[in-house]
Structure formats: structure tokens, C-alpha cells
Amino acid sequence: MDPQLPIKIILVAAVILVAxxxxxxxxxxxxxxxxxxxxxxxxxxxxAAIAFPEITGTIANFLGVGRGADLLLYGTVIAFVGFAFATxxxxxxxxxxxxxxxxxxxxxxxxxxxEAERAA
Amino acid sequence: MVAxxxxxxxxxxxxxxxEATVISEVIDGVLAVFPNVVCVDDGSTDGSAALAAAAGAxxxxxxxxxxxxxxxxxGFEYAQLDPGMRYVVTLDSDGQHQxxxxxxxxxxxxxxxxxxxxxSRFLDDRTKPGVLKRIVLWLAIGFTNATTGVKLTDAHNGxxxxxxxxxxxxxxxxxRMAHASEIxxxxxxxxxxxEEIPVHILYTDYSRAKGQSLWNSVNILVDLMLK
Numbered sequence: 001m002d003p004q005l006p007i008k009i010i011l012v013a014a015v016i017l018v019a020x021x022x023x024x025x026x027x028x029x030x031x032x033x034x035x036x037x038x039x040x041x042x043x044x045x046x047x048a049a050i051a052f053p054e055i056t057g058t059i060a061n062f063l064g065v066g067r068g069a070d071l072l073l074y075g076t077v078i079a080f081v082g083f084a085f086a087t088x089x090x091x092x093x094x095x096x097x098x099x100x101x102x103x104x105x106x107x108x109x110x111x112x113x114x115e116a117e118r119a120a
Numbered sequence: 121m122v123a124x125x126x127x128x129x130x131x132x133x134x135x136x137x138x139e140a141t142v143i144s145e146v147i148d149g150v151l152a153v154f155p156n157v158v159c160v161d162d163g164s165t166d167g168s169a170a171l172a173a174a175a176g177a178x179x180x181x182x183x184x185x186x187x188x189x190x191x192x193x194x195g196f197e198y199a200q201l202d203p204g205m206r207y208v209v210t211l212d213s214d215g216q217h218q219x220x221x222x223x224x225x226x227x228x229x230x231x232x233x234x235x236x237x238x239x240s241r242f243l244d245d246r247t248k249p250g251v252l253k254r255i256v257l258w259l260a261i262g263f264t265n266a267t268t269g270v271k272l273t274d275a276h277n278g279x280x281x282x283x284x285x286x287x288x289x290x291x292x293x294x295x296r297m298a299h300a301s302e303i304x305x306x307x308x309x310x311x312x313x314x315e316e317i318p319v320h321i322l323y324t325d326y327s328r329a330k331g332q333s334l335w336n337s338v339n340i341l342v343d344l345m346l347k
Binding site for chain 1: 186
């Protein structure tokens with residue numbers, strides 16, 4: 001068996017999960033909750049890795065990765081990709097809001113010839 | 121047809137971004153046929169908005185540049201405020217469209233059996249695009265036909281006419297160039313009755329220099345996929 005199979009499965013699953021979270025609209029509350037739970041897990045994991053540096057190596061060996069540092073790098077790449085996509089989605093939302101405000105302002109200050117005709 | 125003889129029930133929407141060279145001429149030409157013209161100025165920095173206003177168009181000014189799709193939607197929303205509006209025409213500000221063609225689209229809609237009339241430059245051989253442009257447009261129409269279920273010969277033509285009901289349904293959310301595909305997709309989703317009318321696009325050196333490039337088609341594809 002490919003000794004790196006476990007980490008390959010985990011990384012591919014993580015990429016698919018990131019993609020699913022992006023495509024799956026979901027409701028606001030669930031998305032926010034998932035992000036916060038993810039942050040808590042990240043903090044706990046970071047504390048554990050600092051306090052007991054050997055555990056990253058142990059987990060890495062268990063998953064078929066050479067060193068703990070490699071495992072951290074893989075995790076960082078996945079997290080970065082997820083962050084980049086999440087930021088892109090957020091930017092789209094903000095752009096849509098800016099468009100609505102700009103449009104409303106533009107139309108509000110425009111001349112309306114039909115109103116002048118009616119008044120006359 | 122007497123009611124519409126003076127075209128007071130038509131609003132011509134002209135998205136405008138830095139076309140100071142030609143905009144006065146374009147507005148003059150349109151006003152000769154259609155009394156209601158709204159120029160949606162998308163943050164021009166070359167005085168285009170003032171020229172359009174001086175030529176007699178109503179100018180709606182975006183406070184910042186949002187894109188051509190956003191400008192069209194702003195024009196649609198403005199036109200819908202006029203209770204007398206029955207038809208909306210979209211026409212590019214660079215002088216490539218002809219007012220007689222716009223009039224033909226409206227006259228077609230006045231027959232009452234359509235929701236939208238779209239200009240097509242490929243129904244006859246008057247328009248002469250270059251080879252590269254032909255390839256870009258061919259790829260674009262292939263993509264649009266495959267993804268929207270509406271069969272057209274020319275989806276990326278800015279000369280279009282809609283009835284009041286249709287324009288309320290075609291709500292553009294693609295601010296940048298992907299709006300052309302989005303309009304076709306909305307036509308498909310709302311099952312609008314649509315017909316293509318042959319029009320003549322004038323490829324002047326001026327419009328050629330500002331037209332769609334192959335790079336832009338890549339951007340459009342990405343815009344459509346990453347909603």
C-alpha cells in the first residue's frame with residue numbers, strides 16, 4: 001500500500017470540503033458558526049502543537065507524512081486556499097451592495113422629464 | 121400604431137464610459153428618432169457626461185465606475201420609473217449601432233407578439249468583423265447557446281429592445297462584461313418570446329480599438345463561473 005495514502009485522502013477531502021463550503025450557499029448562521037468552530041479548533045491545535053511539538057511529528061508519521069513540519073505546511077496551504085475563496089465570495093457580496101447604493105444615488109439625483117410634463 | 125408614432129413610449133438606454141469623441145454625435149442621432157434617451161455615465165473621466173447632457177440626453181451618473189452591466193441595469197431601473205414607458209432599447213455609446221436598426225427592433229415589438237427583439241450581425245452579410253473577432257464571437261455564442269438553452273446567432277450584440285414586462289424580468293447582476301450572457305440566460309429562464317433582427321454594426325477604427333478582445337472572453341468565462 002502507498003504509505004502516503006492516508007494523507008492524500010485527507011488532503012483531497014479537505015480540498016473538496018473547502019469547495020463544498022464555497023458552492024453550498026447555506027444559511028448565514030451555519031456558515032458563521034462553522035467558521036467560528038474552525039477558528040476554535042485551529043487555536044486549540046496551535047496551542048497543542050506549541051506545548052507538545054512532538055505530537056505533530058507523531059500525527060504526521062501516523063498519516064504517512066515524513067515530518068511534522070510538512071504536515072503543518074499542507075494544513076497551511078489548505079487553510080490559505082479556503083481563505084482566498086472565502087474572501088472572494090465576501091468581495092462579491094460587498095460589490096453587490098456598493099452597486100445598489102451607487103445605483104440608488106445615481107437614480108435619485110437624475111432629472112425625470114415625465115414629472116416636469118405632468119406639473120406643467 | 122398612432123399612439124407610438126412619436127416613440128414617446130420608448131426609453132433608449134445608452135451605457136457611457138469615456139466616449140467623448142463620439143457621444144454627442146450618437147445622442148444627436150438617437151434624439152432625431154427617439155425623444156427619451158438616458159445616458160448612464162459609468163464614472164467617465166473625459167467629460168462624456170457633460171457632452172451627453174448638452175446633446176439633450178438625461179444623464180444618470182454612477183458615482184464610481186461599476187461596469188457596463190451595472191450601467192444597463194441602472195438604465196433599466198430609471199426607465200421603469202416613467203409610467204409612460206412601454207419599450208426599452210439598449211444601444212452602445214461608441215457609434216457602432218445605427219438608429220434605423222433600433223427603430224426596426226421597436227417596430228417589431230409593436231406588433232405585440234414578442235417580449236424582446238435582439239440585434240444580430242450574422243443574419244445577413246452587411247457586417248464585416250475581422251477573423252479574430254469572428255472566432256471570439258463564435259466561441260461566445262457557442263458558450264451562450266450551450267448554457268442558456270436559448271438558440272441565437274449573436275448573443276453579444278448591445279442593440280436590444282425589451283417590452284416593459286420583459287425589462288422588469290431581465291435584472292442584470294453581472295456588473296462587468298458577462299452581462300451579455302446573463303441577459304440571454306434570463307431570457308431563457310423567464311421563457312421570454314424573443315426574435316433576432318438583422319442589424320448592421322459599423323466597425324470603425326474607433327470602435328475596433330475599444331471592442332471585445334480575446335482576453336476579455338477569458339474574463340467573461342471566469343465571471344460567469346465564479347458567481
